[in-house]
Amino acid sequence: LHGGDIDGVRSLVEPMHAADIADLFELVGRDDRPPLAAALAGLIDGDVLAEMNDWVRDELIDELSATQVAEIAGELETDDAVAIIEDMEEADQRAVLRALDPDDRAAIEEALSYPEESAGRLMRRDAVAVPEHWTIGQVIDFLRAGEEITTDFWEVFVVDPAHRPVGTCLLSWILRTPRRIAIADVMKREQTLIPVDMDQEEVALRFQKYALISAAVVDQAGRLVGMITADDVVHIIQEEASEDILRLSGAGEDDINEPLPQTVRRRLTWLIVNLGTAVIAAAVVGLFQGTISHLVALAVLMPIVSGMGGNAGTQTMAVAVRALALNQLTSSNSIRVFVREFRIALVNGACLGLLLGIAVSLIFRSTDLGIVIALAMVINNLVAGIFGVLVPVTLEKLRVDPAVSSAVFVTMATDVMGFFSFLGLATLWGLGG
Amino acid sequence: LHGGDIDGVRSLVEPMHAADIADLFELVGRDDRPPLAAALAGLIDGDVLAEMNDWVRDELIDELSATQVAEIAGELETDDAVAIIEDMEEADQRAVLRALDPDDRAAIEEALSYPEESAGRLMRRDAVAVPEHWTIGQVIDFLRAGEEITTDFWEVFVVDPAHRPVGTCLLSWILRTPRRIAIADVMKREQTLIPVDMDQEEVALRFQKYALISAAVVDQAGRLVGMITADDVVHIIQEEASEDILRLSGAGEDDINEPLPQTVRRRLTWLIVNLGTAVIAAAVVGLFQGTISHLVALAVLMPIVSGMGGNAGTQTMAVAVRALALNQLTSSNSIRVFVREFRIALVNGACLGLLLGIAVSLIFRSTDLGIVIALAMVINNLVAGIFGVLVPVTLEKLRVDPAVSSAVFVTMATDVMGFFSFLGLATLWGLGG
Structure with missing residues (x-):
């Protein structure tokens, strides 16, 4: 494709949807992206950038001047423009904002004043509002005339004189209602209002x-x-759910397009x-070196x-973390769960x-060893079940994201208790003597 | 709440949104649900059932007669009615369908004829279609008049004479365009058509x-x-993402409302x-019993x-599984990933x-042991990285859901290779003799 045939590439890409052009950038290697961008100059508009993966977009934007970015941001709806600008560095951000025309700048600055991942960042400011005393006919005329x-x-x-929403009306209802009826008689009064500082995950759940x-998004008043x-x-929703999967596995907000050093740093941490x-768990094994040296089979079986405790703990934990994220697990039913x-x-x-106990008894010809491992399995499964719920619920209470930190604690509990119960029981049972 | 004060409960619940009533059922214990349903008789309509968790709903529906279910299903839009009926047992399903009026029955039977989790099950059949030669004025009159x-x-x-979609037009565009303009001049021709048999996960990605x-959903023609x-x-999207998290952790489609026996059966499998x-991994340890009996420290350190290999493998695997689910990882970039x-x-x-090597050298006062464990860590991290990508990509190629089965293979690889590399190197290095 990249044999210098720029016109060929352009004619292939020209009829594509913005989202597909964005995908194309993600699929080619990092080194091929700048030449591709150069070849497609003019075809890459704000919509393409808005659809692009964060990492890939940041690379491209670094190559553009502030004026070029401002031009692109100016074409977009506020929410998409904010998505592009919010990831830029402070100094670059200011340069882009200066280059924007005053209206766009005010809108974007206001959006940036809300916390990250809040409803204020997500919203479009161009909601259509009409006073509650209008008739359907007046609403239609307003919609047709408003520039x-x-x-x-x-x-x-539909808003009251203080611009507070009192109801909503679907366009399809407006179209299907006679002109003389008052909008207040058609609108739905039961509405879901989103406070401007609500977290985006909560918005998605609503x-x-x-x-x-x-x-409708409303301010404090x-x-x-x-x-x-x-x-x-x-x-x-897609983003939050992916985050939870990746956090549970300790990969953080990883993504196959993230630059390598960042990925390494996060995963390594x-x-x-x-x-x-793991060292704590190993130290527990260390306590029982004497028993193990007498019966090496214990070292074979202890993993x-x-x-198995780790696997059972992970199952329980995943169910609990998911139920917490979906607000299915609350203080009123946590005991039941x-x-x-x-x-x-x-x-x-x-x-x-x-x-396992029967298998071990037969293979190692020792009923004692079979009984010990069977008891240890029961104990460790109970530990897994208890910590699998307790850890995420406690973290949530402490306002720590359970998806991020649950796995460490649950695995530690099942490792430590797995070794301790098995090797401890074996020692008590006299297997090491 | 349940001290017999039925009127009190009813007056509390009456103003609630259907989704909140459904939540209430999920929050109370299983035994409290039938009395709650009896107390709220009449308030539980189709909307409440449609919002309810699958398991909780099935329990409630089991208590209802086919006629009652049919009555509820008749009130709902086709997609919601199908969601309620598709989980019922074959015989009950037929009874409900018989009790429905012929129009609803035909619609629901058609929807049920499409595969589960396909676009055909999800769609509403009441899409509004207009011929392409109409003007905006004609469209508005049709929308206002159509019963x-x-x-x-x-x-x-907008459809052609063969009822094939040729474009779409937002109601807001119709409202804001003069009556005499042809709809064909306003509509957006570039549209995303969903084939009726497309999988719902693919629909969500689109x-x-x-x-x-x-x-628009279209048939084969x-x-x-x-x-x-x-x-x-x-x-x-919420459902599919949750499924992936739960599958990765081996909890299947588990949910805190699922009946216990089913949960036990699935998790136990x-x-x-x-x-x-785990037994295979233990067998690998068994190969080196001689070495371990000479140096028990090996048993302490091997977990x-x-x-650690398991942790690294899980990170890589989660990233790969997520990228596969989002179509970010395809054959064209799998080598790069x-x-x-x-x-x-x-x-x-x-x-x-x-x-770890330095720490072990100091604690166990053995540089040899430090070198062996450092090398084993490097090897096992590479195994984790390789299998973490290779397993999900291969499973996807074999058309097995990578979220379901990746973890087994990746963990087996890191366990087996972790023990084998560490104990094997220790034996070669002469640590056991």
């Missing part, structure tokens, strides 16, 4: 729960300041934390007990313990 | 990629048969598979090597190996 109205919207927000297409639409929320817990997981752990532990 | 038109819609689909609010709206897709791999992970593994392995 400044955005083209893409799905519902009209959209999902109430099956919304768009929702309850005044309408913007709207959020379902297409933006779709992005957020996590691995070093884990190294600490089974700790590993805890009891549920305890019972599951008891059944699973008994089944696995029995299975 | 059979649904009330909630956001765009109109919505996300192209930031859609609604999209390209004819418009329905539409999918963003509010339904929001549900799907997974744990038994893992028991198999560190295998565990592989090389990237290999380099990360090399750097991380070297850092961790150095750290």
Whole structure:
């Protein structure tokens, strides 16, 4: 493709959707991106950048001047422009803002004044609002005449004189109602209002729960300041769910397009934390060196007990973390969930313990060893079940993201207790003497 | 709350949104649900059931007669009715369908004829279609006059005489265009068509990629048969992402509301598979019993090597599984991603190996042991990086869901190779003699 045939490339790319052009940049290697950008100059507009993966976009934007970025941001809706500008460095950001025309600058500066990942960053400011005393006919005339109205919207927000939303009306209802009816008689009064400082994850849960297409955003005084639409929320949900998967596995916000040094630094930090817990578990084994040196079979079998506890703990933890993220697990039902997981752990532990105990008795010709490993399996499954719920719930109470830190504590508990219960029982049983 | 004060409960629940009533059922214990349902009789309509967790809903529906279910399903839009009916048992399903009025029955039977989790199940059949030769004025008159038109819609689909979609037009554009203009001049020709048999995960990705609010669903002949709206897709994305998290951790489609026996059966199956791999890993340790009996420190340290490999493998795997699910990882860039992970593994392995090697040399006063464990850490990190990408990519090629099965293979690789490299190197180095 890149044999110098720039016109060929351009004609191939020209009919593509912005999102597909953005994907193309992600698929080619890092070194091929600047020449591709040069070849496609003019075709890469704000929409393409808005669709692009954060890392790939930042690389491209670094190559552009502040004026070029400002030009692109000026074409976009506020929410997309903010998404591009918010990741830039402070100094670059200021340069771009200076180059924007005053209206766009004010809008973007206001959006940037809200916390990251809040409704204020996500919202579009061009919500269409009408007073509640209007008739449908007046609303239609206003919509047809208004010069400044955005083209893409799905519902009209009805506001009182203080600009507080009192109801919403879908365009389809407006179209299907006679002109003389008052909008206040058609609109839906029951509405979901999003405070401007609400976290985006919470916004996404509201959209999902109430099956919304768009929702009004209000400031502290309850005044309408913007709207959020379902297409933006779709992005957020995907992003938040991915974050949870990656955090649970200790990969942080990793992404195959992130620059290598950052990835290494983040993953290494996590691995070093884990190294600490692994050393603690090893120290527990160290306590029983005497027993092991008498019966090496214990060293052979001990990873089974700790590993199986880890697997059971991960299952419970994933279920709990997910239920917490979806607001399914709250203080009113946490005891019930805890009891549920305890019972599951008891059944699973008994089944696995029995299975393993019989196998070990036969293979090592020692009923004692079989009984010890079976008991250790039951104990460690219970530990897994208890910590699998307790750790995420406690972290959530302490306002630490359970997806980030649960795994360390749960694995430490199952490793330490796995070794301790198996080797400890073996010592008590006199297997090492 | 449940001290017999039924009127009190009813008056509390009456003003609540359907989704909140559904949540209430999930929060109370299983035994409290039937009395709650009895107390709220009449308030539980189709919307409440549609919002309810699958497990909780199934329990409630089991208590209802086919006629009652049919009555509820009749009130709902096709997609919501299908969601309720598709989980019922075959015989119950037939009874409900018989009790439905013929129009609803035909619609639901058609939807059920499409595969589960396909666009055909998700779609609403009441898409509004207009011929391409109409003017905006004709469209407006049609929308105002049509008796059979649904009330909630956001765009109109423009179709050719064979009922194939040729473009879409947002209601806001229709409202803001003079009556005499032809709709063909206003509509957007570039549209995203969803084939009726497309998997729902793919549908969700399209919505996300192209930031859609609604999209036309077409049959094999390209004819418009329905539409999918963003509010339904929001549900799907949440569902699919949750599934991936839970599958990765071996909890399957677990959910805190699932009946216990099913949960136990599914988790136990997974744990038994893992028991198999743990036994294989233990067998590897068994090969080196002679070495271990001479130097028990090896038994103390070996879980560190295998565990750390497991952590690194999980990180890489989670990133790869997520990239596969989002279509970011394809055959055109899999080699690049592989090389990237290999380099990360090399750097991380070297850092961790150095750290651990020095610590072990000092604590155990044996440079040899330090060197052996450092080398084993590097090897096992590379194994983790290689298998972390290779396993999910290969499973995807074999059309097995990588989220379900990757963890077993990756953990087995890091466990086996962790023990083998550490104990093997120790034996070669003469540490056991």
